[in-house]
Amino acid sequence: MKLLASPEIWFVCGSQHLYGPGPLQQVAANAQKVAAALAASKQLPLKTVFKALLTTPDEITNVMLEANHDANCAGLILWMHTFSPSKMWIRGLTVLKKPFLHLHTQFNRDLPWSTIDMDFMNLNQAAHGDREAGFIHTRMRLGRKVVVGHWSDPEVHARIGAWQRAVRAWHDWQGSKFVRFGDNMRQVAVTEGDKVATEMKFGFAVNTHGVGDLVAKISDVGIDSKAVEKLCGEYEQLYAVAKPLRRGGARHAELRYSARLELGMAAFLEEGGYKGFTDTFEDLHGLRQLPGMASQRLMGMGYGFGGEGDWKTAALVRLMKVMNAGLPGGTSFMEDTYHRAPTGHQVLGAHMLEICPSIAAGKPSIEIHPLGIGGKEDPVRMVFNAPAGDALNASLVDLGNRFRLIVNEVKAVKTPQLPKLPVARAVWECKPDFKTACAAWIYAGGAHHTGYSYSVTTEMLEDFATIAGIETVVINAGTTLPQLKQDLRNNEIYYHLAQGIKV
Numbered sequence: 001m002k003l004l005a006s007p008e009i010w011f012v013c014g015s016q017h018l019y020g021p022g023p024l025q026q027v028a029a030n031a032q033k034v035a036a037a038l039a040a041s042k043q044l045p046l047k048t049v050f051k052a053l054l055t056t057p058d059e060i061t062n063v064m065l066e067a068n069h070d071a072n073c074a075g076l077i078l079w080m081h082t083f084s085p086s087k088m089w090i091r092g093l094t095v096l097k098k099p100f101l102h103l104h105t106q107f108n109r110d111l112p113w114s115t116i117d118m119d120f121m122n123l124n125q126a127a128h129g130d131r132e133a134g135f136i137h138t139r140m141r142l143g144r145k146v147v148v149g150h151w152s153d154p155e156v157h158a159r160i161g162a163w164q165r166a167v168r169a170w171h172d173w174q175g176s177k178f179v180r181f182g183d184n185m186r187q188v189a190v191t192e193g194d195k196v197a198t199e200m201k202f203g204f205a206v207n208t209h210g211v212g213d214l215v216a217k218i219s220d221v222g223i224d225s226k227a228v229e230k231l232c233g234e235y236e237q238l239y240a241v242a243k244p245l246r247r248g249g250a251r252h253a254e255l256r257y258s259a260r261l262e263l264g265m266a267a268f269l270e271e272g273g274y275k276g277f278t279d280t281f282e283d284l285h286g287l288r289q290l291p292g293m294a295s296q297r298l299m300g301m302g303y304g305f306g307g308e309g310d311w312k313t314a315a316l317v318r319l320m321k322v323m324n325a326g327l328p329g330g331t332s333f334m335e336d337t338y339h340r341a342p343t344g345h346q347v348l349g350a351h352m353l354e355i356c357p358s359i360a361a362g363k364p365s366i367e368i369h370p371l372g373i374g375g376k377e378d379p380v381r382m383v384f385n386a387p388a389g390d391a392l393n394a395s396l397v398d399l400g401n402r403f404r405l406i407v408n409e410v411k412a413v414k415t416p417q418l419p420k421l422p423v424a425r426a427v428w429e430c431k432p433d434f435k436t437a438c439a440a441w442i443y444a445g446g447a448h449h450t451g452y453s454y455s456v457t458t459e460m461l462e463d464f465a466t467i468a469g470i471e472t473v474v475i476n477a478g479t480t481l482p483q484l485k486q487d488l489r490n491n492e493i494y495y496h497l498a499q500g501i502k503v
Helices: 021-040 055-067 088-096 118-123 125-141 153-172 195-202 210-220 226-238 252-272 295-300 311-323 432-442 459-469 481-501
Strands: 008-014 048-056 073-080 100-104 146-148 177-181 205-209 276-278 303-305 330-334 336-339 346-349 365-367 380-383 389-398 402-413 426-430 452-454 471-475
Touching: 008 021, 008 125, 021 073, 048 055, 048 205, 055 073, 055 088, 055 146, 073 125, 073 153, 088 125, 100 153, 125 205, 125 365, 146 153, 153 346, 153 459, 177 226, 177 311, 195 311, 195 402, 195 452, 205 210, 210 252, 252 276, 252 365, 276 311, 295 303, 295 365, 295 380, 295 471, 303 311, 311 330, 311 389, 311 426, 311 452, 311 459, 389 459, 402 459, 426 432, 432 471, 432 481, 459 471, 471 481
Parallel strands: 008 048, 008 073, 073 100, 100 146, 177 205, 177 276, 276 303, 402 471
Antiparallel strands: 330 452, 336 346, 346 426, 365 380, 389 402, 389 452, 402 426
């Protein structure tokens, strides 16, 4: 995956000097064993390293400042092995800028009923220490994730793993750049947004390059260059290329141009250090066709993409791709159309061309067909069906006074025969049901562009929203419209007052 870092998570244990040097040595040794177990877990995508046993306000503050300034530290896991008076943590937590997870565990899984004594009770006070820590986190209004259970429990590892995926995605956004090739589609509201507020809130920058800058980069890729020849050969090895597009075919020149689009766009993104991009069919001056397969292939490499200039979705797709790195399934930019049969409401995802091959159920075919809009040549595209299974759609919208992340859990089903729709496609059923989910999406202001994923979970996205400090609206099997509407009204009040509450 392009430009994907592998930062580390610091494991920090809290205690105090009340217990004496011997017990503290035991506490440190136990904490190192817990950190080592997390580091060895295959459910955790990032390396967990034991950082320190902290027992004084100065120690705590120094480690938090060190975490802020260490670019390789993505976040911290905090655990109180014994009672650690939480006033010691105020100064350090006040300056901490990195996400943290509070692990509410204890070193021993079982209580030794027949031998337990006061020495054991004094040493193993996580039940007390973590509650003391939890109070100060709540008193300081700190967003964090709390995971409860023994550190050897696979469920605990899974929940920490979900958080680590969110942390890695947040870390990936910091200092990231996304490029818009031209502006967004004219007169469209949801693809607009405050790019200054976005950079202040999320840490990534969005800027525009005229399409002419991209055209110049594509022109640098010669029609008969070896790179084009090599890439066309790669297409024929990886995909089922339609006969007219193959070497010697009547439309092979269009495949070669698509290869030039991919090579030129890839060079532009790599040289600029961009992690995602947008384009729009209304701004293609100098391009012969809308970049269909080129955008699909670049998404497959890990770049975020948004159609019609939708830079928020481009950033969201990148975020979700970082979250699902190493997991089965995939993530794609998505648009949709409805099937409203009385007994089987479904959604057909695939309004345009740019669906990522990471969600393909089999070998994609490469075809060329008219687009019908944009006034350019027929674009080359990959055509495939997406698999059945659990999935979700997510949308990031700018409401003016805040950002909202909307998530709808869905069940993807087998794609029916679509002989006259030559685009990549997925079909799904919404949870809790079509009418409720669509109404909830509309009430929440969800966009017509989404990030669609088989591997990103609601928990990961909720963890990310906590880190970012933004609102989340989840539409799932338990959603009802009366409760959702009430929650939206409550959220309007909360997010209007939230900054004033933090005292």
